[in-house]
Amino acid sequence: MKGNPAIIVFWLCAMLTLLFAVCVIVARDLVRAVTALLFALLMTAGMYFALGADFLGAVQIVLYVGGVVVLVLFGVMLTRDVEMTVPYLGFGQFLPALIVAGAVTWGLWHLADFLPRKAFPPVHRSVTPILGELFMKKYIVAFEVASVLLVGVLIGAAYLVRREVRREE
Amino acid sequence: MILYTYHIFRVSAVLFGLGVFGMRVRRNAISMLLSLELMINAAALNLVAAAAFTGTYISGFSMAVFVIVIAAAEAAVALAIFIALFKSRRSIDVDEAAEMKG
Amino acid sequence: MSEHSLQTLLVIIPLLPMAGFIINRFFGRRLGERAVSLIGPGVVGLAFLLSVIVIVSLSLSGEERLVAYVLPWMHVGQFQVDFAYVLDHLSAVMLLVVTGVGFLIHVYSIGYMHGDKSYHVYFSYLNLFVFMMLTLVMAENVLLMFLGWEGVGLCSYLLIGFWFEEWERARAGMKAFVVNRVGDFGFLLGILLLFWTSWELGHPTLSFHSLEEIVTRMSPPVITIICLLLFVGATGKSAQIPLYVWLPDAMAGPTPVSALIHAATMVTAGVYMVARLNFMYSLSPTASLVVAAVGALTAFYAGTMGVVATGIKKVLAYSTISQLGYMFLGVGVGAYVDGMFHLTTHAFFKALLFLGAGSVMHAMADEEDIMKMGGLRKYIPYTYWVFLFGALALAGVPPFAGFFSKDEILLKTFAQGHYVLYAIGLAGAFVTAFYTFRLVFLTFHGEERFDHHKVHPHESPWVMIVPMMILAVLSLIGGAVLGFPHHSLMEGYLEELFRYEVHAEGAPAGLLMLVSTVVALSGIGLAGYVYLLRPELPSRIAERFKGLYSLLWNKYWVDEIYQALFVNGALGLARSLARFDLGVVDFLVNFSARFTVLVSRFSGWFDLKGVDGAVNAIASATEGAGDGVRRVQTGVLQxxxxxxxxxVACIVAYKIFFGG
Structure with a gap:
């Protein structure tokens, strides 16, 4: 059991993910928060790789790290000229947040006990063929719908942020 | 070193909790979006773990891909809304955008 | 040469024109006209040389087939499609035709396009076309073939509309594109059905080599449907009935483009496809008969329109459609070798005729109308002679190339017992001979009908004449060398490939040859009588048979019919839907509105009397409750x-503790 490099990689990535997640939350500067999110997502991709889900890791990097984060950065740049840094809330807000988050974490933490317990190594060592099969057969409709959704979203987003064109008449 | 499924579930539980906390504590819309991304990520991690370690939940892989896709779509729409919001009121503080108050 | 180095060379052949495309397209303007005219034809010439080397060494090595895998394309489970080129005897013939004739036309273009402002763009598209065409003919599987198929369509569109500043020319490009889309849709459906059927049989594949075995296990009706669907694609690309309408308009492009794409190579892709899939078409007598019948009908039908057309290129376009019809007749009756043979000789003489027409237009300051020419023989003697060679080959006069190939096709048709198709083909041959020499006589003989003050006919430069001379020599001897009857070179080379090739045992070959010759000569004779001896006759005939003449002159009104049926049909459908919307739906809406008003009047009366009290009570209760609940809507996202x-926690808890 011990010394399997994949396990070590997993734990390393898991710890770094959590560390960067903390950074996302506490960073005052928005750009820093986004950068921390970028690394948190990258480390999640690392976890996927360690679990043998290489295709998912690739999707995570390309779509999430590459797409979403860049998008968020654009958002930051475009709405930035007023607020460079974000103020914290007061202690009155801080405590309820801590309680709620703690309760959720505690609940999820113990929820894990109800689920099947399996040890490393994973059953499916290579995910890509399974995914291909699923997308082309079982989830073909969902897959197509997701594609259409993405197109719709892009158009919709472009519509929302478009500049009003005034016709001179 | 050992690794069981529940370890992964707990990692994702902490990640999710951090997301909830961040969502609650920040007022800036983009900061909230970042926390939301963390939460989505935690959910996807759970799906992958369940699918990878058990023979029964293979669909988890495709669900994870869908989660990522939906997250991308959601981020795009959210940012578009933020930018539209920012254009109209020069701020994306969610406390100030409370017209929905009954 | 080792097999590995042969494979490498094979891959380099299509990559050369691709490199030419990239260089010319992106650096052409900076390189200047001299460099472009070195690179453009140069890469194609090199490709031709390499092709010869590879084909000869393949023959020497004794191998039948050479496959070169370039890239993996799609590997899904069992199903594999690769970016792979194959060289066998069939693709070898096409390879030589495409690069050989292509090279000559490239060289000719140097002179023809001299001084054009988009000179480098022209050559880059021409190079891209050669690449796509080579991909088409050397494709190892149907899908890659389809890629090339679409690619040549794209190049054709780009080059037809090359002078897109003129609306008519741009429109012709669009027309070609749209009509081809219709055919390609059928082709795509055919591919899908092919894939599906092979998948059902437990061996999903699109590779020609493995299809050859799979096809024998398919059920005959399915094979027929697949063949017919693929043939729909062929009618689009190869301009057969009913999708031929784009080719005459495609003459809006530069003349060398017409020679290369719309005569020698691209339009023959359909014939090549049928020959490539001969193992399938042979299994379906119905589909083969359809192919042969469409071919024969097109051969005659297109020829009749060529009789009255007055544009020099238009006549040639109709003759191309007609000659493609002969090729389809050949492959349809199972004479695949002869179909390919006619394809080859046609590439020689039709490219020659187009280049000749280009040379005439060059001499006449871009005049296309043969009614404004005449007597050009003494002004442009070289062009006259090479054009005459091409015309003799097209008319099918022995010993020119067209005679041997066309005669073989007719002979096989006769031997297979398709006497009606044979008769149609023979009638087509007569018409062909007639309009070809009508073209020659009106252009080069007779009185000079052009304006001497405006036009000063002059011979083209050598760079245009030499390619035409080479093609003229090929048109003269090509047929006899490649296909002299009885165990011809072509037949020996290709017979291994076509397992189901039909033979013409027992048919009176000598007699039929004599008949063909007589028909061709009488067509020429009639043209000579009408246009040389009695020049006043044509207009009198046109006057006499006015209905027939205007039918032919207006191309059977097919364009108008298509316009009315499909273009206006689609618009009309939209309009009638709009009318339905206005008339029926609006009526329903209005009616329901009126009905609602009536009902509400009635219920209003009822309200006033009895309900109001109860309603007011409920309303105030709701208001009170809403006022209380309103406070929940704080507007604070957190x-x-x-x-x-x-x-969510509640749901999860419920699921865990109470749900199973």
Missing amino acids: NYLLIFILG
């Missing part, structure tokens, strides 16, 4: 989040 999480 609170919503909390409630949301709480709800």
